[in-house]
Amino acid sequence: MAKIVILGAGISGHTAAQYLRKWLNKKHEVVVVTPNAYYQWIPSNIWVGVGRMTSEQIKFKLGPKYKKWGIDYKQAKAVSIHPEGNKEFEKGFVTIEYTGQDKVGESEKVDYDFLINATGPKLNFAGTDGLGPGKNTVSVCTYTHADEAWEKLQESFKEMEKGKVQRFLIGVGHPMATCQGAAFEYILNVAYEIKKRKLEEFADITWISNEWELGDFGMAGAYIRRGGYITSTKVFTESFFVERGIKWIKRAGVKKVEPGKVIYENLDGEINEKEFDFAMLIPGFSGPGMKAFDKNDEDIT
Template identity: 65%
Template sequence: MSKVVVLGAGISGHTAALYLKKGLGKNHEVVVVSPNSNYQWVPSNIWVGVGLMEPNQVKFKLEPVYRRKGIIYKQALAKEIRPEGDSSSENGYVVVEYVDEARRGQTEKVEYDFLVNATGPTLNFKATPGLGPDLYSNSVCTYDHAYHAWKNLKVSFEKMEAGIHQTFLIGTGHAMATCQGAAFEYALNIAFEVNKRGLHQFADIIWISNEYELGDFGMGGAYVNRGGYVTPTKVFTESILAEYGIRWIKRAGVYKVEPGKAFYELLDGTYHEQSFDFSMLIPGFAGAQMKAFNKKGEEITSTIFAANGMMKVDADYTAKPYEEWKSSDWPEIYQSPAYDNMYASGIAFAPPHGMSKPMESPNGTKIFPTPPRTGMPSGVIGKVVAQNVIHRIKTGRKDHPHKASMVRMGAACIVSAGYGFTKGQAATMTVSPIVPDWEKYPKYGRDINKTVGVIGLAGHWMKLFMHYMFLYKAKAKFGWSLIPE
């Protein structure tokens, strides 16, 4: 019997765990370690943040699903990895600390034959002083953050209804933050709700971003075949912001937040501040900050993890200038080069470099987005890692027949821009591949026939459809595996 331990129960880890159990059956053990007792469908947090959904509509308890599927679930936080075991154990193990009521603070060694690290991001609010829902800005990164944001947003709406002008600052809260798409959705949804209430004359909505040009979204932008022209996503993004009455500040690295005020540096090296009544600023992401030790107890964290805490995999991490970046730098199987029974999936793997061109201000501040790996790619990577682990366990071989490089994988992003069955709207964007491949597609970096940018009611229906479909799939109900990631 083999034992596979999955760290994390987000989109990637949960997908991996379900496929592992389905493929391995009762003869092997699948263990999930996650400090969160709920699964959350993160893309719908936007609707919680504008009061259109309750937190219960975007989350469900993990334990009953895992019990039904025969997966062992430990509500705990992984603290250390010992890939070689120790003097008393030949097997690799993870040291976990329980966070549930019954066993809070207790630690346990969880041995494994295969380890899938899918810990997702640590929301690094500390990297920007004053940032975060516990301090002076809001967040929609989790359902409870989004609900907290809605409570504060409601206060701003009430003030506008009383004729008091409000400034909304939405965007990235760190010079190298990613996940612009979520913040962009939130800005559009706030504008939609403001207009719906007839309050636009009392609102100044500002989009602040570390992108060099709008529409970069951490993937170096894209080109879209639209209206008889091939246009950059800059045009697409500026157009929708202007249509919704949102002005913007780009090339901005927010470095400090105080009550009602954000401080930022522009790429030209100048410093500015922007006052606000309500802000939602996405933090930088970091890895789970686990430590690793070898059999002798010597720390090997830097061997396993990159400096940001994300796990090194089969990528080329050689430092090289933007002009020398290649598609072959990106990983295909997400296997640790140091220990072949360890994998990282979703946000937990360290990308070899960005997708957006690195930019630096005259003061030496790096201001550009780091690469996104959320949603669809996270789910696909989780599935492929699970398929390869199943193959290795069942055949005893060490090859990897399943591959999912972000240089070949496409992605769709549906940016909600207003809720309502006949009045709603969303921007549907597809890119293929996710990482631009300038060798294969020298003209536009991607397959222009697979790249789409369409705005309309259909996008809203799709986002709503995906909300119900992916929650159904995550609950592992009948036929769940037939639904693609």
């Protein structure tokens, strides 16, 4: 009998758990450790952030599903990994700290034969001064963030309905932020919602990105074959923006966000500012911050 422990229930961890449970004989144990009570389909947050979907439509409770499937679910976060075990445990184990299931704050050691670390990116809002929910910008990285983005967006729509121009700034909020696609989809969704409401004359929409060219999308661009034509993603994206009246700032690393203003540095080292009424900026990503120890409990992180 083997015990497989999976850390994280995002698309990676949840899919791994589901398939392992389906493929493995019942004598093997599948355990999921994740701090969240809900699974969320993250890509649909770009719809939640413009009110086209509700957060209820893109999430479901993990507990009942895992119970039905025979997966041991621990609503907890992993704090440390001990791949060689220690004096107390012969096998590898993880130390976890509960975030739910009426055990908030309680610690437990969970041993394993196989460990899948699917903890995804940490949303590193702290990497940019003043960035993120509760500070000066919104985000669509989680459903709670996307709910807040939609609330703020509606406030801007109300101002525009009164005839006041609103400045929208959408893109990435750190020189090393990589998740361009989510911001690109979101800016097009926002532009669409503005057009649908016939409020375009009151909208000043700007894209801000650390990438060299528009359409690089983390892979130095691509070519699209469509209707017999081959177009670079640079031309494709620029045309998309021009058609929608979206301006752009590229090669810009956002350093700091103040109320209504971002401060960014370009590749020539110039510091510039851009003012906004509504800003959705994706943060940089980092790791989840777990520690690792060897069998003598020495820190090997």
